[in-house]
Amino acid sequence: MKRKHNDDLWLCLHFPQLPVEIFTRGKTEKPVVVTVKQRITHMNSIAMTLGMQVGSSMDTAYVLCSNIVCFEKDHDKELLALNFLAQWAYQFTPNVALKSPASLLLDIKSSLNLFGGIENIKTQLQKGLLHLGYSAVLGVHHTPLAAHISAKTALPDVAPLHDTPIEILDVEPRILESLQKMGMRSLHDTLALPYSGLTRRFGVFFADYLQRLQGEKPDPQKFISEQPSFLSEITFLSDVTNVESLVFPIRRLLQEFCEFLMARQLKVSTFSFTLSHRSHKPRSFSIHLAEPESDAAMFLLLTQLHLEKINDVEEIDSIRLSARQFLSTIALSGDLFHGTRFQQKDGRMTSLADAENSARLTNILNARLGQDACFGLSLANDHRPEKAWKPVQQGSLELGDAEDNHRPLFLLPQPRALSSHNGKPEFSGDLLLLQGPERIDCGWWDTPIARDYYVARHPAGALYWIFQERPRKPSQALSQELPQKEQPWFLHGVFS
Amino acid sequence: MPAKQINDLHSLMQKSGLWRASSIECECKQGFSSGYPALDQHLPGAGWPLDGVTELLHEQQGIGELQLLSPALARLSREQTRHILMISPPYIPYPPALHALGIDLASILVVQANKNKDMLWALEQALTSKSCSAVLCWPKKINDKQIRRLQLASKDSNTWNILFRPTHAIRQASPAELRIHLSPAKYASLNFHRSIHLKILKRRGGWESDELKIDFDDHLNQQTPDFSELIIPTTDNVDYETKTQRRPMALPAFPAIAG
Known part of the structure; x- marks a missing residue:
């Protein structure tokens, strides 16, 4: 040859x-058998020891073994x-x-x-x-x-x-x-x-x-291309009814997943599980990470936190793990002498251990409390008090110009209406106006506000930031004979 | 008193490590200056204990309880890369005001946990993670066993844990490192001058203190840390390219104001 x-x-x-x-x-x-048109085509070793044969019908199989x-x-x-x-x-x-x-x-x-x-x-x-x-x-x-x-x-x-x-x-x-x-x-x-x-x-x-x-003629093969997504599934032979017993199959799936990531030097920031059963719709949940990771133990912990929240799944016969978006790992070299790793961030040296801890904390908190439970704060360029800030994702920093005027440390998410007596605001006691008014009248382009802000003191000693609505259309209010209709007061901040 | 006994007493006094009830100088760690010298001299270690639970007990929101902490938080936020975590604040911690007090907003993280159980869980996670320099929490309900756990966790991770609690908690025993009762100052004038009364209920190596008065606006009395040297980000020195992509977030739900 x-x-x-x-x-x-x-x-x-x-x-x-x-x-x-x-x-x-x-x-x-x-014993497990696979059939085509009620005829056994494949079986596992246990079925084989029971004497099953390829080609025999399911009736024969059930006679040999009932379960x-x-x-x-x-x-x-x-x-x-x-x-x-x-x-x-x-x-x-x-x-x-x-x-x-x-x-x-x-x-x-x-x-x-x-x-x-x-x-x-x-x-x-x-x-x-x-x-x-x-x-x-x-x-x-x-x-x-x-x-x-x-x-x-x-x-x-x-x-x-x-x-x-x-x-x-x-x-x-x-x-x-x-x-x-x-x-x-x-x-x-x-x-x-x-x-x-x-x-x-x-x-x-x-x-x-x-x-x-x-080998006398070339035999070109069609090689697989590197797959940009991961999918693996485990099927249970009997229905799983409690979510806790899913931990072992999940650990196995995550192990495979991490091998996949390691072989490709990838990290992942989101992946999802699908729990399905033949008789009802599959139920999926996703796990989002604050920072891309490739750590099986961390994934397992987050998945377990998620599983604790799932209580509406009765039976499961297969579980599937999938991920689509990946990020490549940047190799970081360690310090030769201390083994610690540092990176530059905002001009400060940050220990990577700190950064990892912090990402881990955010991951854990978000996994249990919900995706947006943990957030950072940022200024925004707007004169309207409720728009002068915004919640941001951890690590992203946005700068705006802060007002020079005195602002309370706590802002109410929604202004709270105050009762008033003879034009004086009350909040379980008369409020004494100390400073103001500071007129904020802007936002004609989306939600206009026209308010006079005051710093007010409660008889018990607390300082509040309150405002009085301005009449919407001053020209109209003046032209009409109506006496100065009392404008409502609102509580908007607490000088904590 | 016989001469021998006086001598013995003197030799005993010479020894270090003898604590006298009249002084709060003990072998405790250097504290983190509160920014108010009047307060520092009454705190063990001349400052806030940066590891351990500090309880602030007050009845009403808005008497300056956060402002009392602000000089220390501002320094912490600029000196440490670890986060300052606020768990379930009663309202939105308002960024323009935080910024005005010199607190670096990038280090602040807010966690919204609606259930008391979740809140305590988040608090313990934050303390054990070692990634926070300070954790501020407004628990709805907490008992002494739970505080004991928090105290151990915060000692272990070098995290300052501040709990804001209502005044009726005074009657409860607490393993906290430091307990301070806050009350609003009585004002006579109409001006915007702010001050707060505080009474240290429990401190390491000291008795309950007399009522102290801290003046927030008295610049002679108060050594505000000099932030002019520190880099306060302005639009000139910000590298816009380092900003990471932002995700628009829904406004978190804060509990409606009580009362």
Whole structure:
């Protein structure tokens, strides 16, 4: 066999149990089977020990075991899982291709040095997959197709494929049947035939397939591109009724998520969970972070705080974690001697530990009290007292010109109407006007105000900032015969 | 008194570490100057204790309870990069007034927690996070066990915890580091001169004090920290590019004024 691409090395991950594992993720004590049209197609090892067989009907299965869990085969979910696995395998090599229905092809030639040899890569792949709850058969060969075949037949690395039975080949059933009729048993028999004869008999695609298999023709693969979003899902075999027991699956999802982030050197500022059940609408919640993070423990803490608030979910049969927006991590180098990290902020040296603590506090507070519960304060350029400030997100600073006039330390969100007696304002006692009036009359462009502000003292000693409304249209008020109608008084601030 | 006993007493007096009830000088940490010398001389360590719970008890809002703290808060906000957190203030802490008192607005964070339970939770989180220099809280209800927890947490994280409480809490025992009762000054004149009466109910190494009068506007008595040297941001020296993107926020809901 002549090989032109014999210095290439391909690793194939074949997932024979993928249809089952998308539901079980490797962790279950129950027999699980996957059916197509009420016939078993796949099953887990527990179902196999009970004596179930591929092709038997569900009736037979229920006779063998009554508490068997049955799922309809789900192609979309399989593809989703395969995509997820491809993204996961991206940490081993940038060249990952999908081979449906249940295989991945990894070009590992250039990764051998980094991982210290083929055996190391294989061990790490197996370990990682076991952690994710998937089981794969690995095959290594010089061409993608050959790697695929060695994975399917579980051959040792780069073993000759001559004895491979022809049923394993990825060709149309029609060709396979003809080959069998011709008396071909193994790949070796087929390869002994001249290509010209094969082309004439089976068409150009079969000959091409054999050439690509042997590396005589190039076999370009469509590699996955780095995915800008993360999605992973765990399905429960039995319905989960209390939210507390979700912590373990969530921890697992977050672990995967952080591996994803680490492999790409990314941070995330928002991610969301979806809790769903087949009988009602899925319920989702998002977790927003004050600062982008990539810390699994922090994520778990915030998720738990969120879960405590959820009390209207009765049953859950799957949980999904997704994230779309990412930010790249900026590597920060530590101080050589102290191990502390500093950054410049507003011209002051800020310890990064302080900044991290502060972001953490804001995250925790927002997670429990609501998204806008924690805010900073800022000035705004406006003469109207209620518009001379605004709440801002932590860390953003806006400057305005502060009034030079005396302002109270506390402002009422809404002015509070005061009763008045003989034109004098009262607030559980007569208010004594000390300073004023300060007329604020502006805002004709949106919400006009016309007020006379005074500083007033309560008999008990407290100082208040109160105002009296000005007549809206002074010309009208004057022209009419009405005596000076008493204008209402309002309390607007407290000199705390 | 026999000569020997007097000698013994003298030698005892020579020893350091002997605390005399007549003085508040004890081996306590240097306090953080309150900005009012008249107050500082009565506080242990000549200033506010920056780790521990300080309780301010007052009946009415608006007697100058925040203004009393403002010189210290202004210095804290400019000297430390840690935040000053206000948990559930009764009204909006008004930025123009804070700015006018020299407080750096960038260091102020306000937390709105409607339930008393959430408020105390937020307070404890803030104290244990070590990311705040001062935490001001207006709890609706708090008991001595809870204050004890806060006292330990604020000692541990070096955070000044100020609790504003109603006067009827005087009768409650409290493990707070410092308890001060505030009352409005009696005014006779019509002018805008402000002052506040305070009485230290509990302090480390000292007895209850007499009623003190702090004059906010008396500039001779009061050593206001010199902020002219500090960078007060003006439009000239602000780098507009460093501003981060802002998210418009809904106005937080403050409880309606009581009374």
